[in-house]
Amino acid sequence: MVTDAPLREPRTMTVGVVTLGLIGGSLALALRDRGIAVSVWDRNPTTRATAREAGLTAFDELEDLAASGVDLLVVASPLFAMSDIMVRIARTVPPHTTITDAGSVKERVRESVNAAGLGSQYVGAHPMAGTEKSGFAHADPHLFDGATWGLTLAEETKLTRALLVLQFITRIMSGRALVTTDRIHDDSVALVSHLPHVLAHSLTGIAATSPNRELAVRLAAGSFRDGTRVARGSATRNQAMIVDNSRAVLGAVDRAIELLTDVRDALDATEPGTEELTEFFTRGAPIVERASDGEASESEVSLDHANWAEQLLAIGATGSLVTGITVGADVAQAITVNVRGNM
Structure with a gap:
């Protein structure tokens, strides 16, 4: 099985969003407004119909969305549904698709991912954004404006998949990522x-x-x-x-x-x-009274292909954020991340 994924120009990335609550719905609308090809699925047929009225491509079956071959599949389902969702995705998802999520707890999600046999395709993520409201009716395409995302790595995380999710966060969603482990995140x-x-x-x-x-x-x-x-x-x-x-x-x-x-x-x-x-x-x-993020220093860090995960985790351990990423035409070339914080 292919365990890595090719990188591509972020603006040509195709994205699938699984379930359209406040987080998934807001993400889908934000991607629509940014001109990203986005497809969605929700178990509620009324929500799917509303999504189509909003200009989104909605699949009636989760397995069909997973099989569509999007570059990035974002699972924004409630945590209690993660296990079932991952099993269903695993039935049809092609090897090149990278899977991430928006769950507020990462250890439990990774358990579901690994149980479904998707560990090599997965990168954990958690946008630190939300409101007390819920449901697609309250979705807001500006919900993630300026948001910090947690991004979690594990031993089985693949370099190009982590880079793809970092590009998604920083270049498409205009966010910043704090890279850490599942345990430290939780x-x-x-x-x-x-x-x-x-x-x-x-x-x-x-x-x-x-x-x-x-x-x-x-x-x-x-x-x-x-x-x-x-x-x-x-x-x-x-x-x-x-x-x-x-x-x-x-x-x-x-x-x-x-x-x-x-x-x-x-x-x-x-x-x-x-x-x-x-x-x-x-x-x-x-x-x-800590210094505001706007006063933090800016720097660039070149990632070493042999120790890239350790470098990113070390950046996150200081509370510093990845705000951008530059990758050569071939991932074997130089990889530079822009960092804001106390490096």
Whole structure:
């Protein structure tokens, strides 16, 4: 079986999008607006009809989309459906098609990919974009404007497939990529995405069960609104996302409990512990006050064909972003990535 894929000029890339929720639908519309040949599939016939009305080529069968031979197939299905989706794709997808996804948890997705025998064709991806809304009706072609994408590598990841996904992110979607591993990605999003969802539901739950509920709702202002925004989305979707990353989220929740217990103990003391409270309210300053991305330095890194994965992972380990990529006419030639960050 062919395990690598040819590179081509990004603007001539053909893309397939599997399922048209908020993320998949927004991606398909963005590609349409950029003049990229995009084909789609969704299990809901009404959604497929709406997609056709929006100018998208919609397949009635997932297997037919997979068999169509697109250069890149983006699976944007809910995490609970990934296993079934990958099995169905594996039945008909040709060897040259590269497969990526938009899932917020990467270890679970790779398990489904490997179980379906697609590991050599897969590169993990996760656009850090979204809203509390869901469904194709809320799809927005500008959702990914300026977005950072997580891109994850594993031992079986092929060079040209990683380069193709990097070109897709940086040159077609005008985004930037942070390259890491599945485990580090999942640990990181547990802190900045999944734990915030847990805390948002905690805030709404506390307010909803208070005897002062009605009064509190009338007094709620910006801090409550912003702190609970993600809890206004689908509770079922949020629960599934947390469960799928339970290993990492559990550790983040334990740490949150530790910090909140410290605050509780300080407030419950005969004399409130000023030192402990000051530490609680100021320990996050290095994150809140960090230099903006616009002030980060720009550099170029030449990738070595023998150690390309290690180089990209080292770039990501510093928090630096890949903002562009230049590849020679033949992948055996020079490969240069543009980097923004503290390299």
